[in-house]
Amino acid sequence: MxxxxxxxxxxxxxxxxxxxxxxxxxxxxxxxxxxxxxxxxxxxxxxxxxxxxxxxxxxxxxxxxxxxxxxxxxxxxxxxxxxxxxxxxxxxxxxxxxxxxxxxxxxxxxxxxxxxxxxxxxxxxxxxxxxxxxxxxxxxxxxxxxxxxxxxxxxxxxxxxxxxxxxxxxxxxxxxxxxxxxxxxxxxxxxxxxxxxxxxxxxxxxxxxxxxxxxxxxxxxxxxxxxxxxxxxxxxxxATEPQWAPVNYTFAGIWEIQPQWLEENLDAVQLIDVREPDEFVGPLGRIPQARLISLGELADRTGELDAQRPIVTICRAGGRSAQATVILRQAGFGEVANLAGGMLRWRSEGRVVENAGV
Structure with missing residues (x-):
């Protein structure tokens, strides 16, 4: 049982x-x-x-x-x-x-x-x-x-x-x-x-x-x-679900967004990649329009973000970017979601990337 x-x-x-x-x-x-x-x-x-x-x-x-x-x-x-x-x-x-x-x-x-x-x-x-x-x-x-x-x-x-x-x-x-x-x-x-x-x-x-x-x-x-x-x-x-995107709530308390929706709506959100600089330019590549703000810097740089636009956070596998959503919500950002599976899943599904393999 x-x-x-x-x-x-x-x-x-x-x-x-x-x-x-x-x-x-x-x-x-x-x-x-x-x-x-x-x-x-x-x-x-x-x-x-x-x-x-x-x-x-x-x-x-x-x-x-x-x-x-x-x-x-x-x-x-x-x-x-x-x-x-x-x-x-x-x-x-x-x-x-x-x-x-x-x-x-x-x-x-x-x-x-x-x-x-x-x-x-x-x-x-x-x-x-x-x-x-x-x-x-x-x-x-x-x-x-x-x-x-x-x-x-x-x-x-x-x-x-x-x-x-x-x-x-x-x-x-x-x-x-x-x-x-x-x-x-x-x-x-x-x-x-x-x-x-x-x-x-x-x-x-x-x-x-x-x-x-x-x-x-x-x-x-x-x-x-x-x-x-x-x-x-x-x-x-x-108990109302967010309306800005088809996000999913996990038992860990994280809002997640699926790769397909994100690829089709890149212009509708702010993409924040919280990996380190060498990863951002590394072999996994990056999602077009993504902006690099490493996780360790995020709390001090939230003022650079637009509070009126939804934010999707990204990392290698979805762990660091999940923590990034917590930091952003604590800073007052309401429409925030983590890219489920991170860049590993994004690449495995053959979705569009920049700089891959460089």
């Missing part, structure tokens, strides 16, 4: 990719709207087919990426039937199976943080995804969205602590950088409901948390009740 744990630093949300290693059918758990571009890049690079996105509940701190993934990948939207959300393709409840290839997740109803929370247990019970019900040495809050400490206590003990001790638990959030725990650990060490703590102990603990109101709740909850289709214009703009 293919498994990846991804993180959104703005909301401290974990998104999980699971895929069947043979069929490459994949699912995403708790996707974030602003991270759809990143998630899509990873799915494409791993050669996966996104079949479904699953939200463990109606989140209050971020907008789900479910709707946008559906627009891009044709994936189905899955959420709890008790969530109150509209616009999903499938509503699930206790005991349902969500399949990806020959693997599947079991749905367990774990209300308490919200009325519609679910946890997802892998078919072999080696791992489970607990949403905001059980966190690492903590739990989700229970003071809004039909939250109920008594329901959470029973959900954790009856649905999560009933799993094997070595079952790994992956939460929807963590605010301290912790990534994974286990049933055995939480049953022993969770300070809210582990050990010998009773239901009354837990209820008293939760009643006195005194947490601040989630900053994004007024934006996130209405949007998530429509599975992300009602994301605000500000949120949508952050």
């Amino acid at each position: 293919i498994f990846r744990q991804l993180f959104d630093p703005q909301s401290s949300t974990y998104t999980y990719v699971l895929a069947d290693g043979n069929t490459h059918d994949a699912i995403l758990i708790d996707p974030v709207f602003e991270q759809v571009r990143r998630d899509s890049a990873l799915i494409d690079e791993l050669g996966l087919k996104l079949r479904a996105t699953i939200d463990t509940h109606v989140h209050a701190d971020h907008v789900t990426g479910a709707w946008l993934h559906k627009q891009r990948k044709g994936s189905t939207i899955v959420i709890s039937a008790a969530s109150g959300a509209e616009g999903a393709d499938r509503y699930v409840g206790e005991g349902d199976r969500i399949e990806f290839g020959v693997r599947h997740l079991f749905v367990r109803s774990t209300p308490g943080h919200t009325g519609g929370c679910i946890s997802l247990v892998l078919d072999d019970r080696s791992m489970a995804f607990t949403g905001d019900c059980l966190l690492i040495r903590g739990t989700g809050r229970t003071d809004f969205q039909q939250g109920d400490a008594h329901k959470m206590f029973h959900a954790v003990h009856e649905k999560i602590f009933a799993l094997p001790d070595n079952c790994l638990l992956y939460p929807a959030h963590d605010y301290r950088g912790l990534t994974v725990t286990s049933v055995g650990e939480e049953r022993r060490f969770n300070p809210r409901l582990g050990g010998e703590l009773s239901e009354d102990d837990f209820n008293g603990y939760m009643r006195n948390l005194r947490l601040a109101h989630p900053k994004q709740i007024d934006i996130a909850v209405p949007a998530n009740l429509l599975c992300g289709a009602a994301a605000s214009e500000t949120v949508r703009e952050q």
